[in-house]
Amino acid sequence: MIEIYLLEQLAAFAEYGTLSAASEALHITQPSLSRSMQKLERELGVTLFERTKNHIALNENGVLAAEYAERILAMEDEMTLRVQALDRSRHMLSIGSCAPGPLIKWASQLTAMYSDMPVTTELKPEEELLKGLDTDVYQAIILNHELELPGCDCVPAGSESLLLSLHPGHPAVVLENGVRFKDLDGDTFLMVADVGIWDEIVRNEMPRSTFIIQSTLDENVALVDNSTLPAFASDLTEEFRRPDENRIHIPFLDEEATQHFYCIFKKKNRKLLTPFLSQL
Amino acid sequence: MIEIYLLEQLAAFAEYGTLSAASEALHITQPSLSRSMQKLERELGVTLFERTKNHIALNENGVLAAEYAERILAMEDEMTLRVQALDRSRHMLSIGSCAPGPLIKWASQLTAMYSDMPVTTELKPEEELLKGLDTDVYQAIILNHELELPGCDCVPAGSESLLLSLHPGHPAVVLENGVRFKDLDGDTFLMVADVGIWDEIVRNEMPRSTFIIQSTLDENVALVDNSTLPAFASDLTEEFRRPDENRIHIPFLDEEATQHFYCIFKKKNRKLLTPFLSQL
DNA sequence: ATCACTTACGGGTGACGTAAAAATC
DNA sequence: GATTTTTACGTCACCCGTAAGTGAT
Numbered sequence: 001m002i003e004i005y006l007l008e009q010l011a012a013f014a015e016y017g018t019l020s021a022a023s024e025a026l027h028i029t030q031p032s033l034s035r036s037m038q039k040l041e042r043e044l045g046v047t048l049f050e051r052t053k054n055h056i057a058l059n060e061n062g063v064l065a066a067e068y069a070e071r072i073l074a075m076e077d078e079m080t081l082r083v084q085a086l087d088r089s090r091h092m093l094s095i096g097s098c099a100p101g102p103l104i105k106w107a108s109q110l111t112a113m114y115s116d117m118p119v120t121t122e123l124k125p126e127e128e129l130l131k132g133l134d135t136d137v138y139q140a141i142i143l144n145h146e147l148e149l150p151g152c153d154c155v156p157a158g159s160e161s162l163l164l165s166l167h168p169g170h171p172a173v174v175l176e177n178g179v180r181f182k183d184l185d186g187d188t189f190l191m192v193a194d195v196g197i198w199d200e201i202v203r204n205e206m207p208r209s210t211f212i213i214q215s216t217l218d219e220n221v222a223l224v225d226n227s228t229l230p231a232f233a234s235d236l237t238e239e240f241r242r243p244d245e246n247r248i249h250i251p252f253l254d255e256e257a258t259q260h261f262y263c264i265f266k267k268k269n270r271k272l273l274t275p276f277l278s279q280l
Numbered sequence: 281m282i283e284i285y286l287l288e289q290l291a292a293f294a295e296y297g298t299l300s301a302a303s304e305a306l307h308i309t310q311p312s313l314s315r316s317m318q319k320l321e322r323e324l325g326v327t328l329f330e331r332t333k334n335h336i337a338l339n340e341n342g343v344l345a346a347e348y349a350e351r352i353l354a355m356e357d358e359m360t361l362r363v364q365a366l367d368r369s370r371h372m373l374s375i376g377s378c379a380p381g382p383l384i385k386w387a388s389q390l391t392a393m394y395s396d397m398p399v400t401t402e403l404k405p406e407e408e409l410l411k412g413l414d415t416d417v418y419q420a421i422i423l424n425h426e427l428e429l430p431g432c433d434c435v436p437a438g439s440e441s442l443l444l445s446l447h448p449g450h451p452a453v454v455l456e457n458g459v460r461f462k463d464l465d466g467d468t469f470l471m472v473a474d475v476g477i478w479d480e481i482v483r484n485e486m487p488r489s490t491f492i493i494q495s496t497l498d499e500n501v502a503l504v505d506n507s508t509l510p511a512f513a514s515d516l517t518e519e520f521r522r523p524d525e526n527r528i529h530i531p532f533l534d535e536e537a538t539q540h541f542y543c544i545f546k547k548k549n550r551k552l553l554t555p556f557l558s559q560l
Numbered sequence: 561a562t563c564a565c566t567t568a569c570g571g572g573t574g575a576c577g578t579a580a581a582a583a584t585c
Numbered sequence: 586g587a588t589t590t591t592t593a594c595g596t597c598a599c600c601c602g603t604a605a606g607t608g609a610t
Contacts, residue, residue: 001284002356003285004284005283048363059371061363061367064363068355068358068362069359071355075348075355076281076348079323082348083348084329084343086341086344087326087341148499182527183540
């Protein structure tokens with residue numbers, strides 16, 4: 001059977017076009033690469049190169065072989081990544097979410113519940129969450145909609161409602177029963193980065209508004225405390241933040257302002273996740 | 281990068297279940313395999329086995345890794361087969377057909393036309409022909425119907441008509457203008473093996489008939505010469521066989537008795553095949 | 561002369577076999 | 586005692602680097 005190092009060297013030659021360039025990239029000497037390619041031809045029982053005295057290039061066989069080499073190398077890479085991800089998933093609990101709310105709510109409880117296991121939580125776009133669920137990077141993911149996947153379960157995981165955070169002097173404070181996105185479209189808001197789906201929601205619902213982004217929550221809090229600009233809060237974060245007499249929170253009445261979350265996980269992980277799921 | 285021999289050994293262990301059995305299958309000693317599996321775990325940075333003092337088994341990681349190992353090994357096998365087939369196709373002309381008629385007709389001309397190249401012809405079912413065309417086992421294949429494939433051309437390649445070969449004493453000789461399958465359904469026929477599509481055709485059209493199969497054409501000729509049983513001939517083979525005064529050939533009138541052939545080949549092979557195609 | 565590839569030679573890593581130990585059935 | 590795995594040790598293959606050779610630009 002042909003060893004991987006020969007395929008790596010063939011792929012490098014296919015990429016760089018000359019033995020000298022490829023050998024440099026591979027951190028081996030050029031004669032060594034030359035010998036390896038001869039060996040590869042011997043083992044396949046086929047010529048892979050057109051040779052002249054001082055030139056070498058892939059022939060038709062070589063092109064096909066190089067394509068396969070790349071596919072095989074890619075599959076080996078995938079293998080190590082997948083196996084290592086699976087191993088991590090057996091030693092630590094990793095949860096991905098499309099919004100920070102659910103993670104903030106459970107973070108402390110999770111580390112307490114799984115005291116013998118490191119717990120990590122990540123905020124990622126849905127596409128990456130699904131890929132990570134499939135490849136065992138995440139044992140559970142939180143999406144803002146139901147989703148049935150083969151071999152997976154999907155259970156409700158609470159909801160989060162967006163609140164408008166207003167300076168007491170703001171004209172909209174009279175609407176204490178609730179506001180609608182369209183009434184504020186065009187206003188300038190303070191907003192923290194990495195709010196997952198909320199970013200897209202507020203930009204969609206208030207397309208004419210400007211959003212001043214703070215890279216950390218601390219920055220955001222500092223600005224909100226010392227500014228009259230409207231900002232955002234949510235019913236989930238409210239529980240964890242001290243009340244702020246400089247700010248009045250008013251609910252958004254629009255449907256999109258309340259997101260319902262669902263926890264999706266592979267059935268094989270149900271047992272591990274039971275303590276977590278019972279909290280939902 | 282993880283070398284192939286480690287994956288081969290992992291796959292063997294996954295298949296045989298114990299190090300001793302796998303090592304025997306691999307023709308290496310058991311301690312050597314034991315060390316290899318430890319090395320594989322080191323290189324992946326992950327445990328692959330559950331070990332007790334005198335027992336070892338794949339854990340969850342190991343099962344996943346073994347699956348990948350098998351896929352990678354299969355791809356390497358495919359690579360060598362494909363590259364070797366491509367190489368053969370560059371040194372010899374190989375034509376596959378669904379029926380022997382076209383091959384017999386062209387065989388001598390082909391070897392003369394491609395005097396510098398070995399020429400081989402094979403009779404195979406359509407499924408294998410198509411696979412062989414895709415993988416460059418065949419530069420051209422002959423099917424009994426048109427077929428448009430991406431990157432391929434399809435040109436007519438003549439036709440073949442089935443003839444009924446009768447002993448002069450057979451009652452059906454009076455039908456010298458032609459017979460129909462249904463008139464002979466239930467009769468017993470002599471027939472040579474490896475007639476490709478014709479086998480299915482006569483069995484479909486005369487489901488109540490019995491076919492006595494001869495494994496070689498010589499056997500068939502000998503039996504036909506010394507028997508009163510009906511047999512088959514075709515307009516193509518008639519040209520190449522001496523006339524037989526003991527036999528009268530009568531055409532089948534059914535549509536299925538005349539098959540139209542098409543030659544299908546990759547466009548990149550058109551140049552090579554030009555002399556062949558001009559004969560069609 | 562420089563560049564690119566091949567051939568020749570020597571060294572060190574590592575994969576394998578042999579031998580032996582440990583543990584379970 | 587038979588089976589299975591692991592550890593210890595020596596050996597040989599082979600992969601690589603260095604050096605030299607050949608031909609083309």
